[in-house]
Structures are given as structure tokens and as C-alpha cells.
Amino acid sequence: MEKKYRKKKTLGSYPYVSVVFSIFLSLFVIGLFGLLFLYTSKLTAIIKENIEVQIYLNKNVSNNQRIQIQKTLSAKEYIGLKNEELQISFVSKEEAATTFIEDTGEDFTNFLGENPLRDAYTIKIHPDHQSEEKLALVKEEIESMSGVFEVVYVESLVKSIHQNVTKIGFVLIGFAVILLIIVVILINNTIKLALFSQRFLIRSMQLVGAKPGFIKRPFLVRSSIHGALAGIVASMGLFLLLNFANSKIEDLASLQDNKMLFILSLTLLLLGAIIGFGSTYRAINKYLKLSLDQLY
Template sequence: MSKIHRKKTRLGSYKFVSVLFSITLSLFITGLVGLIIIQAKTLTSIIRENIEIQVFLNKNLQKADIERITNLLQQKPYILDKEGTKRFTYISKEEAAAVFMDEVGEDFTQFINDNPLRDTFTFSVAEDYQTAELIEDIVAELQAIDGVFEVTYMSDLVESINKNLLKVSMVLGAFILILLVTVIILINNTIRLALFSQRFLIRSMQLVGATKGFIRKPFLLRAFLYGALGGLLASAMLFGLMEYGKQVIDGFNLLYNLKWLLILFGGLVFLGAFLSFFSTLKSVNKYLNMSLDELY
């Protein structure tokens, strides 16, 4: 008679592919939303960098006065510092007149025998000072400087950016909360169903005298590894998506923020490992405390 060979079931083993697929898919969707948030934040920062304040000087100022105002402004903390360079420019009235004549195509000074333009300082505002209230304080401070004629900025743009950013943040926050709850439930149910086939093996180990810690160990170890691997696979998929976007979408590389991407990828690996570990711990403890009748 031919012998029937049955595959031995190892403690802590369960369907690898289905569990890993569910974890990876859940983390990929979570990471995709996180990626959208990072892109939105980077885009908002780029837009906010265009918030500029213009400082018009009095006419007939001496060179020493202009240098004094220049040194004073460069020391201000609210001027945007981009990679060690202050976003700060000075345009003399002669340079402004030359630019204007290039655009218009005529020398307007011949008609009025004077240059009505003024020497101007223009600078971008640092992100920490981009609220309407703080910008108003900056304008008031600049107006008080001796030699300053007028200070202007696009107040409507500042208010519009801040209002829209608040609305988008609230919507994304609610969506992220719903998504996280969904992912937690999905991963928990996937692992619970995978461990369902192990319930009798767990009871058998208990009957031969294995401690709860000994039984839990292989399950928790595998769950941690599967969760971390799922996070790595999801991160690799997102990275590939980013690289593809850089090739087919012009200007997409401007939204590429390596620092936040690494934080996102690390968060996905941690989230996958933690949720898998916690869900497995919960399910194994459940079967450890079940009676034989309940297992059936």
C-alpha cells in the first residue's frame, strides 16, 4: 500500500503570500495618501515662497543710508533663508526704469524729464512668519525705519493661501483618520483569519506542556517580519511611482522632498511591523485562552 505523506505544519507558519499581499496593499494605500500630503505640503511651501514684501525708499537718499537700511534688513529673521542664501534683492530706481523701458519699448523719462520710480528692496517671507497678523507686524516695523517711504505686499494672496490650507488640512485629516482605522481593521482581520488554521496546533502545544511565551514567540516573530517586509515592498512601490512621475510630468521633481519621503517610508515599515505584531499577539492570546469546545 502506498503511504500518504502529509506536510507537517510548523508552529507559527501560515499562508505567507495572502497575508503579505494584504499588508503590502494596505500600507501602499496609506503611503499613497501620505505621499499626496507631502506633495501638497511641498507645493504649499513653494507657493508661499512667492509671498514677497516690497520696501520702497524715499527719494534722494544717500548711498550710506541705503547701505544702512540694507544691513538692517539682512539681519531680520523673517526674511526667507533658502539653502543658506537670503531671498533678498535690491533694485535701484535706474534699474527699475531700464526694466520698465524694455517692457514698454519707450523711454518714459523723456516725456516727464524725471524718473518717478524709487529704490526698492524685495524679499520673501520665511514660513514661520506667513500669517496675516505677523506680516502686518512686519510691515509696521519696516514702515518705522528711517528712509522707508512705503511697504507693500499681496494681502489677498496671504489670506487666500491660509484659508485654503486650513480647509485642505481638515479634509485630509478626516480622510487619514478614516483610512488608518480601515487599514488597522483590514490587517487585523487578515492575520486573524490566517491564524484560524493554527488554533488546533496551538492547543496541541499547550497539551504537551509548552508555555504561552514559547507558543507566542514564532508567531510574533513572523508577524513582525511580514509587517516590516510589507512596509518595505509598499515603500519600493511608492518610490517607483515617484520616479515614474519625475520622468513623465514636467516640474514634478520640484515636489521631490527626500527628507519627508524617508520619514514616510520608515513610518510605513514601522506601521506594518507594529500592526502585524499587535494583531498577531491579540489573536494568539485569544486562541490560548479558548476552551476546546470554543475552538471547534
Template sequence: MEKPRHKKKLGGYPATGVVISITLALLVIGVFGVLILYSKELEEQVRLNIRMQVYLKSNLTETQRLQIENKLLSQEYVNKEGGRGVEYVSKDEAAKKFIAETGEDFIKFIGDNPLHDAYMVSIDRNFHSLPEMEKIKGDIQKMNGVFQVFYVEALIDSVNSNVTKIGLILLGLISVLLLTVVLLINNTLRIALFSQRFLIRSMQLVGARKWFILRPFLLRAAGYGLLAGLMSAAMLWSLSNYAQSKIADLSILHNGTQFMALLGALLVIGMIVAVLSTFFSIRRYLRMSLDELY
């Protein structure tokens, strides 16, 4: 007895291989996206710790000290986010911290605390160039009651140069990666749709309009792209949680809002690339002659 033949359905093609291929491609994009988010967050953490150390003259009154603090807070170059714009550190606090870190009680040896009261001034990222930092240093140095101003010049230069290099490298890598992923998804769908080429021609021959033929393919492609996006987002979520459980410091770099935006982007990218690849593949078959289809 002859086995019944499986009828091809318009818009239908093997789903498993297509969804798995798109999922893996999106997962690669997601992992790379997480690395970019972590690198940007690391840069932000480093920049938040770029401070100008303002040492005060000895024997200032409380009123004089507060006048300096208010003047510093009024400057546009002070980063006031998170309440860390201007942080006061007394000479006694500085001495305790030094003794705790080194284990050497220099006060007993010297007989006095030679340190100065100080303000740690957080500088806005827009003023992190060396010329701007030097100008800020000079302006603060001119304030009445200021003994000395200090910042780590090598750190500023290193951060600025490395951020530029890393930014260019990441831009180049993500461009190549996106192009590779788009080509991979496009080729996967073209291979999957190859089996539908004669069915497409049959629909043309009976007078079906182009959009009538395209619609089921595009709807199925959007569904496959969405499913692949959900699967890749779930896998990326699991990988991120696992990595944070193993490496405690990663939680500091994890930005929940940006991470959720990345997961949403995977859904959108999966749907858009799948639909566009399907559209161009089907349109190509619609334009082929019968000889070319063979």
C-alpha cells in the first residue's frame, strides 16, 4: 500500500533548524552586547573615581571650611550624581585610614598629625581632558584657604586613550559580527525556503498576487524570529545569572535596565532579520524563470 504523501503548506518549511540557527546567532550577539555593556559600565565606574584632591590650610574655622565647600559645589565641573560631588575627609579620618591600611602609627612616631583636612571633588566626565583638569586645578588652587590641589595625571591620560582605542575596536567587532549574523540567518532561511520554490511558482500560475504569496512566509518568519529571540534572551539571562553567581564583582557592572533593553533588542533583531531575509528570498523566487528554478 502506497504511503500518503505529505502535502506542502504555503509558508511552511522545517522550523527546528531555522529556529536553532537564529537562536545561536542571536545568542552570540547577546553575549557580545553584554561585554559592551560591562565595558561601558566599567568605564563609568573608573570615571566616577576620578577625583581632585583639595587639601586645606591648617587652622581654618568651620565657617571658612564650609565656604570652600559651598564654592566647590557651585562649580559646573563637579559631578553631583549620587551625592559624591564633594566629600569632606578630616585629617583624623585620613590618619586612621592610613594606619589601618599600612599598620604603621606614624602619629606616635612623629608626635603630631601632619596631614591636612581635604575635600575629594568628583569631576564630571565632560571635563576629564588634561587641559580641562589643569584649568580646574588652577582655579581651585586660587581659592582662599586651599593649601594644595592634586590629581593623578597618568590616570586621566590612560583612561582617555584606552577608552578611545577600546571604543574603536568594539565598533569594528560589532560591525563584523552583525554582518556575519545577518548573512548566517539569511543563508539559513534561503536554504529552508529552497524547497518551497515550486509551490511558489504554482501559486503564481493560478493567479495569486505577490503579497498573497508573501504573507504566510513573512508571518511564519516573524514567528520564528520571535521564538528564537525569546530562546536566546532566556539563555542569555541564565548565563548572566550564572556568571554573577560565580564572579561577585560582575554584579557591580550589571545594569538591569540596559540588560533588559538588550534582551528586548534580541527579540526585535530576530524578527526583523528573519522577515527581511524571507522577503528578499521569496521575491527572488518570484522573479525566477522556470529553468532557473530547476
């Protein structure tokens, strides 16, 4: 007579492959959104770093006055820094004329008889001083300096940048909240279905006097490990996708911040473990409270 053997169930075991795969897909989508947020933030920062203000000097300004203007500007907190270097540069009227002639192919000095351009400083503004109100104060302060003729910046561009950055920020935060809610619900339902096969084993443990903590522990440990594993796999998938994108899209690597990518990977790992733990905790509590009739 042929004997049939039934595989013995172990407390805390369940079809984990489907759970890990489900959590991996969810975390991968979150990771993609995280990458979009990081690259958007980096691109926004680069745009802000290049907001320039032109400071045109009087035509009769002396060399000593010009040097004094530069020293005064260098001491101001609204001057941007890049690699610990002040973002301030000087362009003489001769250099400006040469550049204009090279760009247009026309020598205006032939019919004007003189160079109408002015010596000028170009400064980049620190992000903390890029609001419309603060830029207006910066302009007013610089124009009050002796030897300064005019301060010019593209006000419409500054206004447009700040409006668009604010809108993009709200949109990204909204999508992030919605996405996180969907992911938590999806993972929660997946784990609940996976633990469905363990409901009678849980009841058997209750009947022999096992305490809730003893029953929960193996499930919670395994689900945390599986969530962390899904986070690692999702991070690896994002890394491969980034390498492929960098090989296909020119200059995309220049927007890459390795430190922030590491933080994103660590976040996915922790998020996977936390969501796995939380979803399992809720599901186990539910099965512990069900009556025998409800289990069927």
C-alpha cells in the first residue's frame, strides 16, 4: 500500500517567494520615485546655483574703486560658494567687446567710434538669498555702493524658477504619499494571504498553551528578513537600471549623488523590513483573535 507523506509545517514558515517578490516590486517602484525626486532636486539645485546678477560699473570708475567694490562684495553672505570658492568674476569692457564681436561678427566700434560697454562684475547668489524679496534687497544694497552704475538680473526667470520648484515639490510629495499608501496596502494583503496557510498551526499552538509572543516571534523575524532581502534586491535593480540609463543618456551621471543613492538604498532596506514586520504583526494578531468557525 502506497504511503502518502505530508510535509510538516514549521511555525513561521509560509510561501515567502511570492511575498519577497511582491515587496521587491513595491520597493522598486518606490525606489524609482526616489530616484526621480533625487534627480529633480539635484537639477533644481544646479539651476539655482546659476542664478546670476550683473553689476555694471560707472565708466569713470578708478581701479582702486573697482578693487574696493570687489572686496565689499566678497564679504557679503549672499555671494554663492562652489568648492569653497566665492562665485564672483570680473569682465572688463574690452573683454566684453571682444566677446560680442566674436559672437556677432560685427565690430560696433567702427561706426560708434568708442566702446559703449562697461566694466562689470558677475556674481552668483547663495540659495538662501534667492527669493524675490531678498534679491530686491541685494540689488538695492549693491546699487548704493560708490562706483556702481546698475544691477541687473532676470526677475521673471527667478520668479518662474521659484514658482515651478514649489509646484513640483507639492506634486512629488502628493504622489509619494499616495504611492506609499498603495504599497503598504499591497504588501499587507500579500502577507495576510501568505499567512492564511498557517492559521490552523497558529490555533494549534494556542491550544497547547503557547503565549502570543512565542507564536509571533518566528513570523516577525522571518518577515523582517524577507522585507530587508526585498529591499536589497530592489536596490540592486535600481543600480543596474542607473548604469543602463547612464550609458544611454548623456550627462545623466553628472546629476548623480552617490551619498544620496546610498541613503536611498538603505531606506529601501529599512522600509522593506519595517513594512514586512508591521504587516505580519497585524495579520498574526488577526488570526490569533479569530474563532475556530472563522478560521474555516
